[in-house]
Amino acid sequence: MNSNNQMIQKGKISTVEGAADRNGDKTTARVLPCTADGMVTRPLTIPWWLRGKMGNLKPGDEVAYAMFEDGTGIILSRMDGEWDGTVPGSVKVEKGDVTVPDGDVTASGISLKTHTHAGVHGETSGPH
Numbered sequence: 103m104n105s106n107n108q109m110i111q112k113g114k115i116s117t118v119e120g121a122a123d124r125n126g127d128k129t130t131a132r133v134l135p136c137t138a139d140g141m142v143t144r145p146l147t148i149p150w151w152l153r154g155k156m157g158n159l160k161p162g163d164e165v166a167y168a169m170f171e172d173g174t175g176i177i178l179s180r181m182d183g184e185w186d187g188t189v190p191g192s193v194k195v196e197k198g199d200v201t202v203p204d205g206d207v208t209a210s211g212i213s214l215k216t217h218t219h220a221g222v223h224g225e226t227s228g229p230h
Contacts, residue, residue: 112136112181113143115163120145125191127154131177133167143167146175155190 113133120130130145146167152159157180159165164181206215 110166110168110178112164112166115159115161115165116142117161118148118159120148123150123153125154127156127190129153131159131165133165133177143169143175144173146177148177152177152180155188156185158184158186158188 113135116132116134118128118131120128123129127148129148131148132145133143135141135143146169148157148159151157159177159180166178166181167175168178169175206213208214
């Protein structure tokens, strides 16, 4: 019988564990619910945007998570809303463009804004 007791809860990360994803980051965490002192959840899925350096989840961090009747669940968000802007690993844009209207793209210390090319007769192209 389905009692439909799924709910969103708040708790603190107990452990980060589980299989590693393509970046080597753990994919699950156990959470200590705020409403059940001493109890810990089964491993809950950490979505890709909260894994490793991206979400920087560690024991003691408060999170919101969803639990289902079968004991599975997913971590939805950090309760502090923090993100330091790090996107670890490679990023692939399958279709479309990447636009940086008021910024710069730097790879291995070379800036797209200030990079120049030099030939035998001096500078052949300046920064754009």
